[in-house]
Amino acid sequence: MRPQRIWLAITADFSMVRLAAVSLQAILAELGCEPGHAQAIELCAVEAMNNVVEHAYAEEPGGRLELQVTPVGDRLELTLRDTGRPLPSGALERARAGGEPEAPELREGGYGLDLIVALMSDVRYARVGETNALTMTTSLRRSPA
Amino acid sequence: MRISRIATEPVTTLHVHCSRLDAVVADDLRAALGEAIAGAGAGAAPGEIVVDLAEVQFIDSSGLSALVGALRSITPGVALANVCPAVRTVLRLTRVDRAIPVRG
Numbered sequence: 014m015r016p017q018r019i020w021l022a023i024t025a026d027f028s029m030v031r032l033a034a035v036s037l038q039a040i041l042a043e044l045g046c047e048p049g050h051a052q053a054i055e056l057c058a059v060e061a062m063n064n065v066v067e068h069a070y071a072e073e074p075g076g077r078l079e080l081q082v083t084p085v086g087d088r089l090e091l092t093l094r095d096t097g098r099p100l101p102s103g104a105l106e107r108a109r110a111g112g113e114p115e116a117p118e119l120r121e122g123g124y125g126l127d128l129i130v131a132l133m134s135d136v137r138y139a140r141v142g143e144t145n146a147l148t149m150t151t152s153l154r155r156s157p158a
Numbered sequence: 159m160r161i162s163r164i165a166t167e168p169v170t171t172l173h174v175h176c177s178r179l180d181a182v183v184a185d186d187l188r189a190a191l192g193e194a195i196a197g198a199g200a201g202a203a204p205g206e207i208v209v210d211l212a213e214v215q216f217i218d219s220s221g222l223s224a225l226v227g228a229l230r231s232i233t234p235g236v237a238l239a240n241v242c243p244a245v246r247t248v249l250r251l252t253r254v255d256r257a258i259p260v261r262g
Contacts, residue, residue: 124223
């Protein structure tokens with residue numbers, strides 16, 4: 014059986030990202046995702062979408078981004094696609110490596126990928142032709158009935 | 159973005175009246191906090207500002223950057239209060255809570 018999917022396509026704009034996030038909240042609630050975990054999933058989706066708005070489409074405001082939501086059993090896969098600039102080489106690996114655990118952190122930015130890597134069980138990036146695809150996977154953690 | 163200020167000597171509490179600190183409001187948050195801090199600074203000694211996040215249910219890295227940007231000039235000397243679990247998680251994962259104390 015082919016996986017059932019939901020696609021949310023928006024103009025790359027922060028206010029549209031907020032609408033997509035609210036939509037995702039509703040989808041996760043309907044899928045029975047435990048509320049605390051749903052918040053973490055929403056945060057990761059927002060961080061990924063914000064990165065597209067701010068970086069991938071920095072020179073092309075108003076580009077299209079598409080969030081694909083695929084629930085498969087107890088797993089959830091989110092894939093974000095855009096046709097903006099590629100993710101800088103090594104960015105994901107640096108996020109996975111993390112920073113010095115004992116150093117007090119008070120950076121003003123650059124937290125987005127760190128949060129995604131910390132909260133998702135798997136994060137992968139691929140560029141196929143002119144399309145970026147960031148895939149984040151986690152459990153659905155459905156609330157008990 | 160509305161931030162109200164309550165001074166109960168020696169502490170000045172800044173209440174952030176917004177449920178979602180994200181990229182949409184980040185610039186406004188930074189500006190509003192900056193104004194509120196400047197207003198609280200008149201006559202207040204260092205180490206006496208508490209930012210109350212009781213109404214905040216969501217913060218992303220944009221909101222966090224704005225918060226850190228506005229507060230870094232007065233750290234140490236500021237604390238965050240009434241932080242919900244989702245916000246606390248973000249503060250912990252980014253290690254911001256190691257530089258800015260979180261109470262309650």
